Amino acid sequence: MAVSSVQARTEAFFAERKSESNDRLRKVLIGLIVVSLYPILDQWLGIGLLGSLIPILMYALLAMGLNIVVGYAGLLDIGYVAFFIIGAYAQAFLTSPNSFFIRNGVVPGFVQNFWVAMLFSWVLAAIFGVLIGAPTLRLRGDYLAIVTLGFGEIVPDFFTNAAGITGGPRGIGQIAKPPAIPLPGDRSISFSSTDHVSWFYLLLAVGLLTLFVITRLYDSRMGRAWQAIREDEIAAASMGIPPVSTKLWAFALGASFAGFAGSVYSGYVQSVYPDQFQFSISILVLSMVILGGIGNIYGVLAGALIIGSFDRILSIKLTPPINSLGRTISDWPTPFGNIGEFLSTHELSSDRFFIFGLALVLVMILKPGGLFPSKQRAAEMQGDDDNFEFDDYETNQTLRAARRKEA
Amino acid sequence: MANATLTSAPVSAPQSSDIVLETRGLTQIFGGLVAVDSVDLQIRRGSITSVIGPNGAGKTTYFNMIAGIYRPTRGEILFNGEPIAKGSKSLGPHQVTKAGIARTFQNIRLFSNVSAIDNVLMGMHCRMHSMPWHAIVRSKSQREEEFRSMERAYELLDYVGLSGTARVAAKNLSYGDQRRLEIARALASDPKLLLLDEPAAGMNPRETATLTEFISTMRTDLDVTILLIEHDMKVVMGISDHIAVLDHGVKIADGSPEEIRENPQVIEAYLGAGSAEVIARLSGESTAVAQEVSTDVSNG
Numbered sequence: 269m270a271v272s273s274v275q276a277r278t279e280a281f282f283a284e285r286k287s288e289s290n291d292r293l294r295k296v297l298i299g300l301i302v303v304s305l306y307p308i309l310d311q312w313l314g315i316g317l318l319g320s321l322i323p324i325l326m327y328a329l330l331a332m333g334l335n336i337v338v339g340y341a342g343l344l345d346i347g348y349v350a351f352f353i354i355g356a357y358a359q360a361f362l363t364s365p366n367s368f369f370i371r372n373g374v375v376p377g378f379v380q381n382f383w384v385a386m387l388f389s390w391v392l393a394a395i396f397g398v399l400i401g402a403p404t405l406r407l408r409g410d411y412l413a414i415v416t417l418g419f420g421e422i423v424p425d426f427f428t429n430a431a432g433i434t435g436g437p438r439g440i441g442q443i444a445k446p447p448a449i450p451l452p453g454d455r456s457i458s459f460s461s462t463d464h465v466s467w468f469y470l471l472l473a474v475g476l477l478t479l480f481v482i483t484r485l486y487d488s489r490m491g492r493a494w495q496a497i498r499e500d501e502i503a504a505a506s507m508g509i510p511p512v513s514t515k516l517w518a519f520a521l522g523a524s525f526a527g528f529a530g531s532v533y534s535g536y537v538q539s540v541y542p543d544q545f546q547f548s549i550s551i552l553v554l555s556m557v558i559l560g561g562i563g564n565i566y567g568v569l570a571g572a573l574i575i576g577s578f579d580r581i582l583s584i585k586l587t588p589p590i591n592s593l594g595r596t597i598s599d600w601p602t603p604f605g606n607i608g609e610f611l612s613t614h615e616l617s618s619d620r621f622f623i624f625g626l627a628l629v630l631v632m633i634l635k636p637g638g639l640f641p642s643k644q645r646a647a648e649m650q651g652d653d654d655n656f657e658f659d660d661y662e663t664n665q666t667l668r669a670a671r672r673k674e675a
Numbered sequence: 676m677a678n679a680t681l682t683s684a685p686v687s688a689p690q691s692s693d694i695v696l697e698t699r700g701l702t703q704i705f706g707g708l709v710a711v712d713s714v715d716l717q718i719r720r721g722s723i724t725s726v727i728g729p730n731g732a733g734k735t736t737y738f739n740m741i742a743g744i745y746r747p748t749r750g751e752i753l754f755n756g757e758p759i760a761k762g763s764k765s766l767g768p769h770q771v772t773k774a775g776i777a778r779t780f781q782n783i784r785l786f787s788n789v790s791a792i793d794n795v796l797m798g799m800h801c802r803m804h805s806m807p808w809h810a811i812v813r814s815k816s817q818r819e820e821e822f823r824s825m826e827r828a829y830e831l832l833d834y835v836g837l838s839g840t841a842r843v844a845a846k847n848l849s850y851g852d853q854r855r856l857e858i859a860r861a862l863a864s865d866p867k868l869l870l871l872d873e874p875a876a877g878m879n880p881r882e883t884a885t886l887t888e889f890i891s892t893m894r895t896d897l898d899v900t901i902l903l904i905e906h907d908m909k910v911v912m913g914i915s916d917h918i919a920v921l922d923h924g925v926k927i928a929d930g931s932p933e934e935i936r937e938n939p940q941v942i943e944a945y946l947g948a949g950s951a952e953v954i955a956r957l958s959g960e961s962t963a964v965a966q967e968v969s970t971d972v973s974n975g
Contacts, residue, residue: 485807485810487810491810500787505769507769507860507863508800509801510767511769517807521807644788647846
């Protein structure tokens with residue numbers, strides 16, 4: 269068998285991977301240009317959706333982070349919102365003049381700057397990821413899911429009840445926004461809550477940074493260790509991959525990106541209180557990851573875009589047409605009672621979880637790897653139907669021969 | 676099978692002793708069941724040692740203790756003279772691998788949705804050093820390490836005879852290829868001691884013969900000591916320098932293949948009480964028949 273040298277094949281492998289990643293980079297750049305032109309288009313055509321895009325971008329940040337935990341390392345975390353809260357409150361503690369820590373003079377002045385505080389929140393969330401992860405990551409599967417669910421409930425409760433520090437249910441206000449960036453001339457880029465354009469670009473930049481860091485990590489020793497743990501923890505450990513620390517890295521990095529998203533959120537809304545952080549956020553973000561294509565970061569971004577835009581745009585925009593449809597058909601008799609009357613006052617946004625649930629069920633049945641499955645998941649979902657083997661060697665040989673003939 | 680040469684990694688630790696692995700009074704108790712009962716065994720460096728015994732004899736449990744999956748209830752394991760398992764101070768599986776013991780599994784446990792080459796790279800994890808931040812900035816050392824590891828992975832695939840299937844997902848490989856890939860993945864961690872748990876299980880006679888030859892070659896090529904569990908007596912008798920026999924968790928015999936073949940206790944463990952006499956009587960008439968009977972029955 270003529271096989272080229274090991275070095276040649278290795279070089280070929282890296283060359284191919286490089287061209288693949290260049291290809292991807294090109295697509296990302298095109299996507300980026302389209303997306304970054306959107307604010308101009310929005311203003312020009314007067315669409316007025318920019319404000320709704322900002323929460324969608326935040327969802328995308330969260331989904332990318334959760335994808336590390338659930339998609340790469342295979343750890344089902346259904347309390348991901350905990351780290352989002354920690355990031356948001358960290359930003360509040362570090363920058364709001366009402367914060368317990370600033371009032372007591374614990375926070376040095378330079379940390380009170382939005383950007384510096386953001387870095388601190390990022391690290392703090394990662395630290396909490398380790399603190400929460402260390403005792404829980406020894407659990408597997410369902411047990412881990414239950415415990416993360418618990419933490420997802422405990423953390424907001426903590427912020428509600430530790431009123432002396434956190435301001436209780438009323439939370440903390442006057443959180444710092446990014447300082448205005450002066451431009452040549454008299455103008456400057458400011459970040460008040462109505463400056464959608466600057467927030468949009470800020471989030472885009474943060475999102476790109478996240479995407480960059482995560483793709484690099486996935487394509488490395490760490491990324492392979494995550495995949496190995498996800499495939500078979502015992503085999504991975506026997507091959508020299510330390511299970512606990514590998515999972516802790518995934519948990520901490522996932523948490524850190526949630527913290528990142530939390531700190532930006534905090535600066536955007538400028539006041540945080542526990543009721544903003546419902547359990548439903550964990551589920552919503554998890555649905556984005558699953559619907560988009562668990563383990564494939566671009567799929568996950570698509571999932572965030574689809575679910576996020578339904579949640580923030582479609583459910584609101586579609587309600588008036590449905591109401592008016594209801595009014596036009598209000599005198600049509602149906603066996604189910606008066607549908608028209610029901611539709612004419614119906615708010616579509618109250619159906620969001622019904623619709624997400626339905627979408628998830630359909631995706632799981634029709635495309636179990638998600639809309640854009642990762643290579644690995646696709647292989648998994650392709651199932652063993654085609655490669656089914658018996659325990660008996662002879663039968664398998666016959667089976668394989670038959671398959672070869674077919675192919 | 677070995678259609679490429681592979682050099683072993685340079686030996687780092689000074690070879691102080693001739694014994695690479697030693698178990699002293701190794702015992703594993705599950706609830707009330709004594710799965711492995713004070714097994715003493717010494718494995719010479721560079722040897723091929725087999726652990727045999729009827730089903731349920733405690734072979735795999737013994738293996739799992741060495742590999743760090745189970746913590747021994749009593750006794751200790753010394754690897755290169757250093758204790759790797761003793762009560763609560765036992766190393767975990769990943770630490771055992773890092774110390775230089777790699778393994779394969781009785782029922783193949785590859786990372787099945789991952790390509791063959793990535794499987795091997797995952798086995799190399801504990802010999803690589805780059806940290807996440809190196810990967811983010813893609814530092815020079817990280818890139819070089821990735822390149823070197825990839826080269827080594829291709830070498831290993833060539834060595835086990837899987838040159839053409841580097842990009843195929845492990846689960847799409849044929850059964851025999853999966854077994855070989857598992858060996859390549861174990862070799863990726865540069866082991867000094869390789870544990871093979873029933874490497875010939877489910878293979879046809881031809882595949883088994885190739886595998887047997889391959890294991891012998893591997894020992895000399897890679898300067899690795901091999902400890903294997905096997906039911907196929909052709910394999911065991913053909914390649915072992917030393918055989919240990921377990922029955923009901925107790926080591927009942929320990930010696931060269933010839934000694935084991937003639938050991939009455941071993942024959943009784945496999946064939947039942949009194950069978951040793953029958954075999955002895957038969958062997959008076961025809962040694963060949965007796966051996967065939969004993970190997971055939973123990974295969975089943």
